[in-house]
Amino acid sequence: xxxxxxxxxxxxxLLPLAVTSAIASVITTPAFAETGQxxxxxxxxxxxxxxxxxPVSVLTxxxxxxxxxxxxxxxxxxxxxxxxxxxxxxxxxxxxxxxGTNSSHTLVLIDGVRVGSVTLGSTPFxxxxxxxxxxxxxxxxxRSSLYGSEAIGGVIQIFTKKAQQGVTGSAKVSVGNHNxxxxxxxxxxxxxxxxxxxxxxxxxxxxxxxxSGYDSDKDGYENSSASINLNLNIxxxxxxxITALHTDANNQFxxxxxxxxxxxxxxxxxxxxxxxxxxxxxxxxxxxxSQHRDESETHFLEFDLGTFTYIPAQxxxxxxxxxxxxxxxxxxxxxxxxxxxxxxxxDQISSSQAYLxxxxxxxxxxxxxxxxxxxxxxxxxxxxxxxxxxxxxxxxNINLGYQLDHKRRVLASYGTAFKAPTFNDLYWxxxxxxxxxxxxxxxxxxxxELGYEVNNGSVDYAARLFMTDxxxxxxxxxxxxxxxxxxxxxxxxxxxxxxxxxxxxxxxxESSVEIEQWRGRATLSFLDPRNxxxxxxxxxxxxxxLQLDLTRSFNAMSLSASLxxxxxxxxxxxxxxxxxxxxxxNLKAQYDLDKSWTVEAKVNNLLDKEYSTNSDYNxxxxxxxxxxxxxx
Amino acid sequence: xxxxxxxxxxxxxxxxxxxxxxxxLAYGYLYPQEPPAVMAAPTLQLQLQPALSQQAAAExxxxxxxxxxxxxxxxxxxxxxxxxxxxxxxxxxxxxxxPRAAKTRATVSAVDPAVDSTPVVSTPVASAPVxxxxxxxxxxxxxxxxxxVTEVTSVTANAGASLSEVAxxxxxxxxxxxxxLGEQLLLALESYFNxxxxxxxxxxxxxxxxSVAIGRHGKVTAVRLVSSSGYAVLDQAAxxxxxxxxxxxxxxxxxxxxxxxxxxTLPQPLQVEIPIAYRLVN
Numbered sequence: 001x002x003x004x005x006x007x008x009x010x011x012x013x014l015l016p017l018a019v020t021s022a023i024a025s026v027i028t029t030p031a032f033a034e035t036g037q038x039x040x041x042x043x044x045x046x047x048x049x050x051x052x053x054x055p056v057s058v059l060t061x062x063x064x065x066x067x068x069x070x071x072x073x074x075x076x077x078x079x080x081x082x083x084x085x086x087x088x089x090x091x092x093x094x095x096x097x098x099x100g101t102n103s104s105h106t107l108v109l110i111d112g113v114r115v116g117s118v119t120l121g122s123t124p125f126x127x128x129x130x131x132x133x134x135x136x137x138x139x140x141x142x143r144s145s146l147y148g149s150e151a152i153g154g155v156i157q158i159f160t161k162k163a164q165q166g167v168t169g170s171a172k173v174s175v176g177n178h179n180x181x182x183x184x185x186x187x188x189x190x191x192x193x194x195x196x197x198x199x200x201x202x203x204x205x206x207x208x209x210x211x212s213g214y215d216s217d218k219d220g221y222e223n224s225s226a227s228i229n230l231n232l233n234i235x236x237x238x239x240x241x242i243t244a245l246h247t248d249a250n251n252q253f254x255x256x257x258x259x260x261x262x263x264x265x266x267x268x269x270x271x272x273x274x275x276x277x278x279x280x281x282x283x284x285x286x287x288x289x290s291q292h293r294d295e296s297e298t299h300f301l302e303f304d305l306g307t308f309t310y311i312p313a314q315x316x317x318x319x320x321x322x323x324x325x326x327x328x329x330x331x332x333x334x335x336x337x338x339x340x341x342x343x344x345x346x347d348q349i350s351s352s353q354a355y356l357x358x359x360x361x362x363x364x365x366x367x368x369x370x371x372x373x374x375x376x377x378x379x380x381x382x383x384x385x386x387x388x389x390x391x392x393x394x395x396x397n398i399n400l401g402y403q404l405d406h407k408r409r410v411l412a413s414y415g416t417a418f419k420a421p422t423f424n425d426l427y428w429x430x431x432x433x434x435x436x437x438x439x440x441x442x443x444x445x446x447x448x449e450l451g452y453e454v455n456n457g458s459v460d461y462a463a464r465l466f467m468t469d470x471x472x473x474x475x476x477x478x479x480x481x482x483x484x485x486x487x488x489x490x491x492x493x494x495x496x497x498x499x500x501x502x503x504x505x506x507x508x509x510e511s512s513v514e515i516e517q518w519r520g521r522a523t524l525s526f527l528d529p530r531n532x533x534x535x536x537x538x539x540x541x542x543x544x545x546l547q548l549d550l551t552r553s554f555n556a557m558s559l560s561a562s563l564x565x566x567x568x569x570x571x572x573x574x575x576x577x578x579x580x581x582x583x584x585x586n587l588k589a590q591y592d593l594d595k596s597w598t599v600e601a602k603v604n605n606l607l608d609k610e611y612s613t614n615s616d617y618n619x620x621x622x623x624x625x626x627x628x629x630x631x632x
Numbered sequence: 633x634x635x636x637x638x639x640x641x642x643x644x645x646x647x648x649x650x651x652x653x654x655x656x657l658a659y660g661y662l663y664p665q666e667p668p669a670v671m672a673a674p675t676l677q678l679q680l681q682p683a684l685s686q687q688a689a690a691e692x693x694x695x696x697x698x699x700x701x702x703x704x705x706x707x708x709x710x711x712x713x714x715x716x717x718x719x720x721x722x723x724x725x726x727x728x729x730x731p732r733a734a735k736t737r738a739t740v741s742a743v744d745p746a747v748d749s750t751p752v753v754s755t756p757v758a759s760a761p762v763x764x765x766x767x768x769x770x771x772x773x774x775x776x777x778x779x780x781v782t783e784v785t786s787v788t789a790n791a792g793a794s795l796s797e798v799a800x801x802x803x804x805x806x807x808x809x810x811x812x813l814g815e816q817l818l819l820a821l822e823s824y825f826n827x828x829x830x831x832x833x834x835x836x837x838x839x840x841x842x843s844v845a846i847g848r849h850g851k852v853t854a855v856r857l858v859s860s861s862g863y864a865v866l867d868q869a870a871x872x873x874x875x876x877x878x879x880x881x882x883x884x885x886x887x888x889x890x891x892x893x894x895x896x897t898l899p900q901p902l903q904v905e906i907p908i909a910y911r912l913v914n
Contacts, residue, residue, distance in 0.1 A: 035908040037908065039908075039911055040908060040909065042832050042910075043914070044832070044913060044914055045835075052832075136715060282830075331833075334830045335830070336829065372828075372829045403826075405823060406822045406823050
């Protein structure tokens with residue numbers, strides 16, 4: 001690790017080298033040489049979608065434990081296609097641009113439940129505590145034909161911790177600079193009857209000054225989370241699952257004149273009940289009901305026109321999403337499956353603002369067919385959405401894979417997707433500044449992708465070339481009194497409309513290695529995200545990204561390092577100002593004191609790089625975190 | 633305009649490319665055509681074991697060990713993987729695959745005497761005295777192991793000895809043939825086998841054991857299920873894939889081994905047992 005500290009450039013340049021030199025040894029030892037048997041391996045199917053035909057990055061609990069990341073945005077930032085724009089350190093608003101698409105263009109599911117704010121259309125990733133997570137699947141590319149609205153750039157599915165066999169328990173206490181304190185504990189019980197897991201976590205940090213040019217105090221963050229995961233094996237063919245995740249966050253930010261401290265209290269709660277049954281060897285059925293709540297209460301100062309002074313104000317926005325779905329899987333043959341499903345969703349809002357509309361429902365039917373015929377794999381899906389507000393929308397996709405030999409594969413896909421307008425876009429109550437536009441239609445997209453994958457067992461490579469066209473993008477613009485100033489009424493009046501078009505082209509080069517005690521991953525991405533009308537680059541997307549991860553395990557110790565290097569990005573849609581590129585190195589060392597006790601140390605932003613991924617917002621400087629963990 | 637960080641990324645990429653290119657060039661210069669000897673030169677070991685059923689068994693792979701000095705080890709092993717039924721066959725070769733095919737014929741003959749020397753090796757570890765009578769319920773297995781494996785007895789091969797001079801040559805022929813057949817089979821099979829979608833989706837894994845009959849001309853004449861994986865889908869897929877193999881290319885096999893051993897036909901039909909493991913990885 002010292003090596004890294006002194007020579008970051010050399011060390012990171014050598015990482016891919018380790019990858020290259022490792023290949024030779026792999027080629028010389030086919031799977032059967034060691035075991036004396038013919039080993040037929042395949043990738044375990046991801047729960048979101050089969051990754052043999054669709055690019056999916058999977059993070060298991062071990063991956064999360066190995067990573068130096070301390071937050072979900074930081075963890076996801078090491079995955080191909082992921083680009084976050086963060087507004088000032090831990091717990092601050094984090095916008096995800098998956099493959100260059102908008103932050104509202106990624107569907108996020110927690111234990112299968114659709115989450116995110118119906119007013120903003122985005123998910124507060126920063127509030128989801130890593131300690132609650134068992135597994136993460138990140139699907140790149142459109143998936144509306146299976147999941148409906150929002151799945152333009154991709155789908156992220158998060159699974160909460162579930163019980164292991166027997167009785168388990170763990171606890172962890174961490175301290176770090178910026179007065180960071182974290183505590184987490186979980187217990188689990190599992191048997192043939194099922195399992196119950198309960199996890200609790202708490203985090204508190206003073207943080208940094210999130211935004212320059214405003215109040216120069218530190219903007220702190222607090223988070224309390226709890227999750228329950230209950231599995232019941234009703235019979236050997238039928239299983240019920242109840243999952244719940246609750247998160248309370250208190251986030252300080254800068255908006256009002258000092259010394260006032262703006263802050264927001266955000267709550268997220270996900271509840272899901274699902275029953276799955278194998279009706280026969282070739283027919284299974286699964287149904288679920290779910291609820292997601294996203295509530296925020298924001299405290300700030302409002303400029304009062306009557307008295308011409310600032311007065312304390314607060315705004316409350318509570319959104320709810322209900323879902324009911326039923327899905328069947330039919331195995332037409334050993335190499336052919338047909339999935340049919342219906343789902344119903346209802347989004348609701350209650351707010352201190354008088355929104356023009358407060359609920360909307362959506363009913364959908366979908367079918368997905370997957371087949372493997374010799375070396376050819378086909379996955380195709382169709383979905384019909386009928387939305388109370390904008391009517392019907394059809395989406396589809398086709399993914400093809402062809403096995404050149406047992407190690408190499410080519411992939412091709414085409415898919416369409418859409419995103420329903422948010423409640424803010426549609427129903428924002430008219431005020432002197434603007435209003436929503438109820439006549440908006442969904443944003444729609446078309447994507448094509450070509451891929452080439454090499455799978456050598458312990459060394460994998462992939463190259464993917466993709467293009468996404470998004471039409472009817474919703475943009476807020478001034479529609480009346482545009483020459484007016486804000487000194488007297490009327491103010492310039494803003495409204496959203498479906499005006500904009502974007503074309504995003506990209507190339508992703510990935511490599512991963514797993515040899516003896518070494519694990520490594522390297523991704524290089526090039527992105528060309530443009531507004532098709534102005535030909536400007538879309539704001540806040542980095543056009544080049546390099547992600548490296550390396551872990552070395554010893555007997556009782558493991559060392560991990562990660563590097564995230566991103567090129568410049570524009571601050572604004574007009575491309576008048578840039579945010580420079582940066583590179584961040586994170587380190588982690590973990591040492592097992594005995595069977596139960598572990599100490600770990602993390603150093604994030606080792607080089608103490610000053611950078612920003614969003615306008616005038618600051619990013620965390622070098623941070624240290626020391627933890628003691630107990631596992632039973 | 634190129635910003636500082638861009639320069640850094642470019643420099644990093646450039647540096648990485650240069651290092652890679654340098655290493656690859658040096659590599660190509662030092663090891664023309666041949667991949668590097670990444671693994672320590674492996675040792676060929678011959679293991680004697682009480683047969684698990686009535687037959688001999690051995691692991692199978694490619695003949696890289698053919699180039700290395702050969703040591704013979706007699707020990708007990710419970711590993712029965714490749715079973716050869718003709719009563720006369722007592723030994724099978726198990727060797728890991730070479731980087732790319734093939735060493736010369738000379739190297740092959742270097743192995744034969746070593747294999748042949750098996751019968752004279754004393755067996756301090758074997759639970760019972762072993763003699764290599766064909767019909768015996770004891771079997772010899774040649775397994776390729778790394779240096780790390782504890783050796784019991786070792787005999788350096790007499791590389792100069794010719795096959796015909798060696799006692800028990802028949803048995804050794806068969807041993808070599810079946811081992812190479814096994815290797816051929818595994819190579820051939822790799823491309824035939826795939827994981828059934830249904831099993832992948834349901835998360836089914838397991839090991840299927842098949843018994844495969846091979847005619848004198850290399851034709852796969854019969855495929856029989858020896859033990860099930862517990863899932864009919866996997867068992868059926870294994871049988872189906874194996875049946876699709878059709879014929880093993882004896883000409884190719886011949887090119888890789890000694891002409892003395894093979895003349896496009898096998899000395900007799902063979903029956904081999906092949907374990908096929910279906911495994912899902914994350």
